[in-house]
Amino acid sequence: MAGEVSVSEETKSLISMLVKEANLSGAAHIKYYTGSELGDGYSSERLAVDIVDDDKQLKLYLKCAIPLTPERICINTMYRHEIDFYKVIYPTYVKFFEEKGIQDGFRNVPKTYGFCEKKFREIIAFENLKAKGFRLFDTKKYMNDSELKLVLRTFAKFHAISFGIKDQRRELHDSFCNDHPCHYEVLKPIGLENFFAKGARDFVAKLDPVEDRNIIEKFSNLEANLLSTFFNLEGQLSSYSILTKFDCWINNMMVLYKDENTEDPLDIMLVDWQCITRASPVHDIGALFYAVASKEVINNYRYYLKVYYDELSRRIRELGSNPEILYPFSILEKEWKIYGTYSIGLAIVLLRGMLAEKEDLTDNVESSDALDSFFSGSVASEKKWLVRAKHIARHAIEHNLI
Incomplete structure (x- = not known):
């Protein structure tokens, strides 16, 4: 220590x-x-x-x-x-x-x-979760099947309560949402806008003009589209929106494993609830999914949507409400595409930080020097980032998510 x-x-x-x-x-x-x-x-x-x-x-x-x-x-x-x-x-x-x-x-x-x-x-x-055996996910590894399912089912349990309270105690739910409006606009002074703009711009700039021509064509406006998605959230929400965590950074979760030598998770804690606001469930799980999933898992994304939705619908029914009315699976699929720019763009930007070496990271994103350092890390981590980010981009193009 x-x-x-x-x-x-x-x-x-x-x-x-x-x-x-x-x-x-x-x-x-x-x-x-x-x-x-x-x-x-x-x-x-x-x-x-x-x-x-x-x-x-x-x-x-x-x-x-x-x-x-x-x-x-x-x-x-x-x-x-x-x-x-x-x-x-x-x-x-x-x-x-x-x-x-x-x-x-x-x-x-x-x-x-x-x-x-x-x-x-x-x-x-x-409570000190680390002292109880909880630890952060290894950001440089893909989440395995058990880890990813645990994360999705945990968010489903949380979202189910939001849907249940919205259905059965609407005034209470709305008061929670109204008391916690989306505040990304007020985060501009600390450099968040520059952070995401720099990340999106850096990704497009590093693409190969021949090999990645299709990605460049589809992602040429990633910076503008991502910022628009972030700072105009309230105008993009539907009647299915609920109170969400709205903070998908992987280090805002701690996991307890069966033992130190296994990756078999037993429990998970969600921390850092400072961004709670009204949004779509997709804002909680979309970018996170793409940032932690392997190529094979991304290609099988609908299976994991079903894992999430099966838990969500079961929990909503358990609370005495009807998931087919509150949030049908067809709406989840629709919103997965509607908020695709958010999920895909944010995943690509955050993935850069997840794969960066510790010496490249900073707790302060305000200065241009910090941004330059963050997005110009080691050659090895940059190569890994581009391989994963380009697969995410190709997936987005194939499924009309961007």
């Missing part, structure tokens, strides 16, 4: 409160460590905290807002959204399915212990 670090007064105050709530003595020994590697977090400081008091031990993980400049005020909005999810939305979802007598509903969210809601100094204290 990394060495100890100094912490803010807000962090010390929150930990002091949690020590009291856990009935630990004032003499409890507290250690703070760096909580994540470079590139795993976004505009946040991550701290691991070990609290030891005689035979009692509490292992926490803190997500702390980085002090903001005026240009980055949107991060405050994101923290408010995330805190609201953990304090209000998620407990409401759990209560909803528990009232139906469902024991194995959506519980794939880490336990929270407390919050600091001071503006620009927000902190969320979680």
Whole structure:
């Protein structure tokens, strides 16, 4: 584990409160460590905290807002959204399915212990999933069949509750959505627009004018189309939209495996709920699917759509609603194409970061130097990126997704 670090007064105050709530003595020994590697977090400081008091031990993980400049005020909005999810939305979802007598509903969210809601100094204290054996997916590998099915079924459980509440408690669902509007527009000041524009532009620029002529023809407007999709989301939604996580970065999931020497997953936790908003289920699973799937899996994408939909429909029925009315499979297929530019374009851009070496990554996408570094990594990782990205592009062309 990394060495100890100094912490803010807000962090010390929150930990002091949690020590009291856990009935630990004032003499409890507290250690703070760096909580994540470079590139795993976004505009946040991550701290691991070990609290030891005689035979009692509490292992926490803190997500702390980085002090903001005026240009980055949107991060405050994101923290408010995330805190609201953990304090209000998620407990409401759990209560909803528990009232139906469902024991194995959506519980794939880490336990929270407390919050600091001071503006620009927000902190969320979680259970330390890493200490419980959870770990990040290996971003340089394809997800295997078991991993991918677990991810899709987990999102299906979450989406089913959104559909169920929308159907049975419409005002509540709409209030959640209205309180968490899409905020990609306010993310422009921190460089998100430049990040995606640079990624799309870089992909097209690296294509071979002869070998990849068809891709160049179809993807020549990828940059403009991807940005339009991002920053005009609300105008593109249908009556089937629900409250979604809307953050498909692979490092926003942690998985528990059967043992350290296997890739047989037992459980998964979805973290970082700062982007929750009204959108299509496809916005949660589309780009993620293409970014983590092998060529063979992508070619068999309809099978995995059925895996997702079978779980979704079963869970919606379990909640007492009708999936054929709320979200027919035909609509899922239709929206898979409607939001194809989002899924395909975002997957290609994010895949670059997934395959990059650690030294190429940064937690700050604001500067042009950081962008240039991110999209000009090692030759080996770039070759892998282009091979995978070009297969995604050819698939998109074949199935009219772009």
